[in-house]
Amino acid sequence: xxxxxxxxxxxxxxxEPVHLPCNHSTISGTDYIHWYRQLPSQGPEYVxxxxxxxxxxxxxxxxxxEDRKSSTLxxxxxxxxxxxxxxxxxxxxxxxxxFYFGSGTKLNVKP
Amino acid sequence: xxxxxxxxxxxxxxxxQSMTLQCAQDMNHEYMSWYRQDPGMGLRLxxxxxxxxxxxxxxxxxxxxxxxxxTEDFPLRLLSAAPSxxxxxxxxxxxxxxxxxxxxxxxxxxxxxx
Numbered sequence: 566x567x568x569x570x571x572x573x574x575x576x577x578x579x580x581e582p583v584h585l586p587c588n589h590s591t592i593s594g595t596d597y598i599h600w601y602r603q604l605p606s607q608g609p610e611y612v613x614x615x616x617x618x619x620x621x622x623x624x625x626x627x628x629x630x631e632d633r634k635s636s637t638l639x640x641x642x643x644x645x646x647x648x649x650x651x652x653x654x655x656x657x658x659x660x661x662x663x664f665y666f667g668s669g670t671k672l673n674v675k676p
Numbered sequence: 677x678x679x680x681x682x683x684x685x686x687x688x689x690x691x692x693q694s695m696t697l698q699c700a701q702d703m704n705h706e707y708m709s710w711y712r713q714d715p716g717m718g719l720r721l722x723x724x725x726x727x728x729x730x731x732x733x734x735x736x737x738x739x740x741x742x743x744x745x746x747t748e749d750f751p752l753r754l755l756s757a758a759p760s761x762x763x764x765x766x767x768x769x770x771x772x773x774x775x776x777x778x779x780x781x782x783x784x785x786x787x788x789x790x
Contacts, residue, residue: 601779
């Protein structure tokens with residue numbers, strides 16, 4: 566099973582960029598990299614996903630290393646509402662139902 | 677669209693009681709799944725379904741049953757509640773079972789078993 570490693574917690578100042586790292590050294594060629602976040606007392610919320618190329622959407626950007634063994638979720642201007650647990654997940658290219666959430670990174674945003 | 681809805685929001689059970697956690701989605705999604713989340717941990721997959729009439733086990737299926745008689749509904753049954761099943765339960769859905777698909781999660785059911 567492909568697994569990811571993330572720092573337990575990170576802190577950021579409001580309106581500054583945040584770079585959330587994720588290591589996935591055992592990733593296979595067909596695994597997609599997904600990011601979700603979970604605000605306090607809520608269900609997880611999709612953020613972004615990618616395969617090889619960097620991706621942008623209205624919420625964030627995803628930068629994927631050339632060897633795909635790591636990726637970084639970038640929040641361009643953190644707000645207090647971005648304080649959440651961020652999960653980096655590998656979506657297995659063979660067993661699609663295996664959608665493993667690890668313990669994630671708890672992001673604290675300071676005003 | 678209401679998205680993914682779950683009822684109840686909170687539930688307290690005594691050991692040995694049974695109950696059903698309800699999950700419904702109005703997005704015509706084929707794939708639905710149940711997760712549990714224990715304090716300080718990520719989500720673990722309990723059961724999933726790729727369409728009406730088709731279900732399969734996830735990572736931690738023991739003590740839970742599911743059925744999928746319609747596309748919209750995917751209830752989770754606790755047969756005989758145990759304190760180890762105290763957790764927050766999330767239902768999720770996606771258009772299909774594909775590694776590119778975004779999953780939509782419900783707000784969760786907080787279950788306490790005494």
